Amino acid sequence: MARISKKNSILEAATYLFSAKGFSNTSMTEVATLAEISGAAIFYHFKTKEDLFVSVLESVQSGILTEFSKYVAKEDFHSGLDMLLGAVAFHLHLSETKKEWFVLLDRYSTHELAADNRMSRQYLQDIYNCLVDIFEKALIVGQQDGSIRELSSKRTALIIFAMVDGIRHLENINLYHAGSLYSDLVALCRNFLENN
Amino acid sequence: MARISKKNSILEAATYLFSAKGFSNTSMTEVATLAEISGAAIFYHFKTKEDLFVSVLESVQSGILTEFSKYVAKEDFHSGLDMLLGAVAFHLHLSETKKEWFVLLDRYSTHELAADNRMSRQYLQDIYNCLVDIFEKALIVGQQDGSIRELSSKRTALIIFAMVDGIRHLENINLYHAGSLYSDLVALCRNFLENN
DNA sequence: TGCGATACTGACTGATTAGTCAGTTAGTTT
DNA sequence: AAACTAACTGACTAATCAGTCAGTATCGCA
Numbered sequence: 379m380a381r382i383s384k385k386n387s388i389l390e391a392a393t394y395l396f397s398a399k400g401f402s403n404t405s406m407t408e409v410a411t412l413a414e415i416s417g418a419a420i421f422y423h424f425k426t427k428e429d430l431f432v433s434v435l436e437s438v439q440s441g442i443l444t445e446f447s448k449y450v451a452k453e454d455f456h457s458g459l460d461m462l463l464g465a466v467a468f469h470l471h472l473s474e475t476k477k478e479w480f481v482l483l484d485r486y487s488t489h490e491l492a493a494d495n496r497m498s499r500q501y502l503q504d505i506y507n508c509l510v511d512i513f514e515k516a517l518i519v520g521q522q523d524g525s526i527r528e529l530s531s532k533r534t535a536l537i538i539f540a541m542v543d544g545i546r547h548l549e550n551i552n553l554y555h556a557g558s559l560y561s562d563l564v565a566l567c568r569n570f571l572e573n574n
Numbered sequence: 575m576a577r578i579s580k581k582n583s584i585l586e587a588a589t590y591l592f593s594a595k596g597f598s599n600t601s602m603t604e605v606a607t608l609a610e611i612s613g614a615a616i617f618y619h620f621k622t623k624e625d626l627f628v629s630v631l632e633s634v635q636s637g638i639l640t641e642f643s644k645y646v647a648k649e650d651f652h653s654g655l656d657m658l659l660g661a662v663a664f665h666l667h668l669s670e671t672k673k674e675w676f677v678l679l680d681r682y683s684t685h686e687l688a689a690d691n692r693m694s695r696q697y698l699q700d701i702y703n704c705l706v707d708i709f710e711k712a713l714i715v716g717q718q719d720g721s722i723r724e725l726s727s728k729r730t731a732l733i734i735f736a737m738v739d740g741i742r743h744l745e746n747i748n749l750y751h752a753g754s755l756y757s758d759l760v761a762l763c764r765n766f767l768e769n770n
Numbered sequence: 771t772g773c774g775a776t777a778c779t780g781a782c783t784g785a786t787t788a789g790t791c792a793g794t795t796a797g798t799t800t
Numbered sequence: 801a802a803a804c805t806a807a808c809t810g811a812c813t814a815a816t817c818a819g820t821c822a823g824t825a826t827c828g829c830a
Binding site for chain 1: 807808809810811
């Protein structure tokens with residue numbers, strides 16, 4: 379079998395469609411068409427539509443986790459504050475290059491599914507913990523090296539995550555030109571965190 | 575006709591269901607059952623399902639606009655900074671008491687519909703402009719009375735809106751206890767805006 | 771009383787959907 | 801070459817859905 383498994387092209391098609399149109403607005407037939415496979419073939423690889431969705435979520439989880447660990451491994455910072463601002467910028471950057479992932483996470487149906495599907499819930503938890511942890515770690519480093527003032531690292535990490543997330547949403551609703559706010563956001567973070 | 579029009583109970587049922595389950599996961603039959611009316615009766619009052627949704631959005635728009643104008647009319651502030659922090663708190667408060675409204679606004683389908691429905695787009699624009707304007711006005715007042723330092727009121731208003739919105743989302747994903755972050759958020763705003 | 775309009779109902783339809791299944795093809799092993 | 805298996809297909813089904821329609825009940829009003 380020279381070509382990479384059809385299973386993968388189903389996953390890719392499903393990721394794109396679930397992200398672009400949502401779970402219930404995407405039919406298995408559409409996924410099959412995009413993956414260039416018969417409708418029935420999907421049910422050979424994935425038991426149900428929900429099963430397919432969980433697999434998509436799994437691949438998003440693995441994608442986000444590896445992207446962030448690659449980023450952390452590569453970059454080298456002068457201070458905790460720089461590390462945090464860099465993480466904010468990288469988060470915003472990744473959410474543009476891998477928009478499908480983040481749009482999928484923003485969809486309510488994703489969280490509704492996670493409410494009664496253990497594995498989905500776990501994947502979501504992994505993702506959010508990864509996204510928040512990177513801020514928290516930077517905050518702790520920054521407080522140790524003196525670049526960031528004293529404050530609860532856990533709560534502050536959540537607040538910063540909420541801010542970044544909020545900016546992303548603002549961009550998605552397409553009423554305001556939120557892209558131009560990235561620099562303001564970074565400035566706000568610096569201003570708020572810096573050890574005067 | 576002693577009882578208030580059935581049209582209203584359809585709207586109420588639809589608001590609840592569209593918010594709780596999403597547009598495509600809510601069937602007209604469900605709406606009818608909850609409104610205690612026959613399935614066909616909905617189509618007497620509303621031409622299509624999309625038409626019903628637009629009416630729901632209209633009622634949410636009118637609800638949010640009146641709630642905020644009532645708030646603005648009632649409260650009286652010492653300074654622009656107090657006005658802004660009050661608006662943040664009120665926004666968070668309203669999003670708890672009228673959760674259906676805000677959940678509906680968070681749903682992707684709402685924005686997808688607005689993308690090719692002029693009236694929906696207008697209602698959404700009204701809502702977001704209302705929510706952002708209240709921050710912008712407070713920022714301008716605060717800069718005039720000296721309680722808030724110099725910064726772009728438009729961009730800062732958007733950032734603050736994004737923050738508040740982000741906190742709301744964080745609460746909805748139900749992984750973190752975001753309610754406890756309200757005070758941290760207000761503190762951050764004060765710290766960032768205050769004219770040292 | 772009777773007319774017309776408003777507000778509804780039950781029974782239906784055509785389209786779409788997730789999922790099934792019996793069978794076929796292609797590759798691997800013996 | 802025969803046997804076995806993994807990957808896949810086309811044709812189907814049962815359920816659900818938005819929307820239609822012909823008819824009915826209830827009302828104000830002439």
